[in-house]
Structure formats: C-alpha cells, structure tokens
Amino acid sequence: MNSTSALPHILKQLTLGSFLWMVAAVIAARMTTAVIKSVFTFLAEKTPPRWRIRILGWMPIARLAVVLATTAFIVSQLIVPSWQNVVALTAGAGLVLSFALKDYGSCLLAGVVTIFERTYQPGDWVEVKGAYGEIRSVGLRAVRLVTLDDTEVIVPHSALWDSPIFNATSGGHTVLCVAEFFLHPDHDGLLVKQRLREVAVTSPLWLPESDVVITAEEQPWGTKYRLKAYARDSREQRNFTTDLTLRSKAVLRELGIRPAQAVVAAR
Structure with missing residues (x-):
C-alpha cells in the first residue's frame, strides 16, 4: 500500500495556470485597493464636511473586503475545498502567526478589530503616543496619520492595545479649538470675557x-484665560486657533490690557 495514500488529500497540485491566476489576483487586489483609496478620497473632498467623514469611514471596510476575497481565492487554488481542509489550514496558519509571526499577527488581529469596532477611522483627529494628527488611512497592520506639521506617523495597531487613544472628533467633522491668553490681573474680567466671545x-x-x-483662572503672575470654540471643519483648526489668537490680541490691545509679567524669583 502506498504510504502517501493514507495522508489526507489537502493540497492541490500546483500548476503554472494556478500560479499565474494567484499572481494576477494579488496584482488585481493591489490595484483595486489603490483605486478604492483614490475614489473614496476624491468623493470625500467633493462633499460637505459632514459627509466627508462618513465616506472615509467606509474605506477600510471596502479594502478589507478586497483582501478577504483575494485570500479566499488564493486558498481555493491551493487546497481541496472541504470544511475539514479549511479548518485544518486555518488552525495551521493560526499557529504560524502565533509563534513565528507573533507581532505581525497581533497587528493584523488588532487591525481587523479596529475596522469593525471603528475605534478610529479616516478623517478623525487623534493623539496616539504623543503624536496628534488626522488619520489618513487604516490598514490591516498599521494606521497612518498626518500631524499639523505635515509629518506622517505610522503606528502599528498592536501598539494601541494597551495605549490610550485621544479622539478629538470621534467621527465628526468639527473639533474644539482652544486659545490661551495670560493677562495682567488689573483689568475688567467681565469685559474681557464679553470681547473674547465676540471674537x-x-x-x-x-x-x-x-x-x-x-x-x-487666577495665577500668582496674573490671570489665565482659555477661549474654547468649535471650528466648522476639523482641517481648519490651526487657522481657526491662529485667527482667535491674533484678533483677540488686537482687541485686548485696544482695551489697554497689559499681558502678564513673568515672575522672577529673588536670589
């Protein structure tokens, strides 16, 4: 009796045609995900801000669907389609990811969970590990965000399992902006509050x-004011904060209110 006949027939015989089909599937998947990103980004830029975030939120799901469909097609070219074979292959792949590719597998699992839970999504402004910026894309392995200084930060999903995430927008298109002022204590506080609101x-x-x-808030060196207001579009938050700061300084100068003086400790 042939010893190989006793083994379960799991893998298909790999042919040149099957190999070419798998290569074509990978290329098509890469092209499709690139088109999805371009189309969703284009549509988001052409729609009002309230719809922009909703459109961008569906982009990771669409890209995940392409990846899953491509993976299913490749698996169908490699193994004999049966429930037992699929379970065996899934268990084997899980063991490989758990031991040989532990960190990468953790990133993939965290990415899938993030996409379905929507902890954060493209268009959100978040702070992760000291980096604050807008999420541009959510992949299976990492999230890409761009800071206010136009610096791209790539954070693996696995790094977010035990790290706090500060989401300033949470799926919305507006964001709270804060402008701070430090004034000499000798002034009319109610008048300052009124004029800052007008600004x-x-x-x-x-x-x-x-x-x-x-x-x-009173401090030993003077009074600290914080002006909090919502920008109409989260992408304009820096311009909005700058506008609040410069116009408020001009108003305070017209009122004759002096800025706070630094306290110098006596030696």
Whole structure:
C-alpha cells in the first residue's frame, strides 16, 4: 500500500495556470485597493464636511473586503475545498502567526478589530503616543496619520492595545479649538470675557450655533484665560486657533490690557 495514500488529500497540485491566476489576483487586489483609496478620497473632498467623514469611514471596510476575497481565492487554488481542509489550514496558519509571526499577527488581529469596532477611522483627529494628527488611512497592520506639521506617523495597531487613544472628533467633522491668553490681573474680567466671545462668534471659521466657553483662572503672575470654540471643519483648526489668537490680541490691545509679567524669583 502506498504510504502517501493514507495522508489526507489537502493540497492541490500546483500548476503554472494556478500560479499565474494567484499572481494576477494579488496584482488585481493591489490595484483595486489603490483605486478604492483614490475614489473614496476624491468623493470625500467633493462633499460637505459632514459627509466627508462618513465616506472615509467606509474605506477600510471596502479594502478589507478586497483582501478577504483575494485570500479566499488564493486558498481555493491551493487546497481541496472541504470544511475539514479549511479548518485544518486555518488552525495551521493560526499557529504560524502565533509563534513565528507573533507581532505581525497581533497587528493584523488588532487591525481587523479596529475596522469593525471603528475605534478610529479616516478623517478623525487623534493623539496616539504623543503624536496628534488626522488619520489618513487604516490598514490591516498599521494606521497612518498626518500631524499639523505635515509629518506622517505610522503606528502599528498592536501598539494601541494597551495605549490610550485621544479622539478629538470621534467621527465628526468639527473639533474644539482652544486659545490661551495670560493677562495682567488689573483689568475688567467681565469685559474681557464679553470681547473674547465676540471674537469667536465673528470668526468665519467658527461653527455657527456651537458653544463658546471662556474660562478664567487666577495665577500668582496674573490671570489665565482659555477661549474654547468649535471650528466648522476639523482641517481648519490651526487657522481657526491662529485667527482667535491674533484678533483677540488686537482687541485686548485696544482695551489697554497689559499681558502678564513673568515672575522672577529673588536670589
């Protein structure tokens, strides 16, 4: 009796035709994911801000569907299609990822969980491990975000399992901006609060009908004010904060209010 006949027939005989089909499938998948990214980005840029985030949120799901479909096709070219063979191959692949590719497998698993839970999605402004920026893409292995200084940061999903994620937008298109002012204690606080509010609501970048909050805190060197207002578009947050700062300084100068003086410790 042939010893090989006792082994379960799992793998198909690999032919040149099957190999070429698998290569074509990988190339087609790469091209499709690139087209998906381009189309979703184009549509997001052409729609109002409230729809932009929703469109971008579906991009990782569409790309994941392409990856799963390609993987299923390649597997069908390698193994005999049966429930037992699929379970055996899945278990074997799981063992390989668990031991030989532990970190990479952890990244993939975290990526799949992130895509379905939507902890963060393209268009969100998040802070991860000290890096703050807009998420441009969510892949299976890592998330790519671009900071306010136009620096791309690539963070593996596995690094986010035990790290806090600060999401400033959470799927929305607006973001809270804060401008701080440090003033001499000798001034009319109610007047300052009123004028700072006027600066915020008259800004062309302010989100209409949103809240404007001004807080004041006394310090040994003077009074610290924080002007909090929502930008109409999260991508304009730096311009909005700059507008609040410069126009508020001009108003405070007109009121004759001096800035706080640094306290120099006596020797």
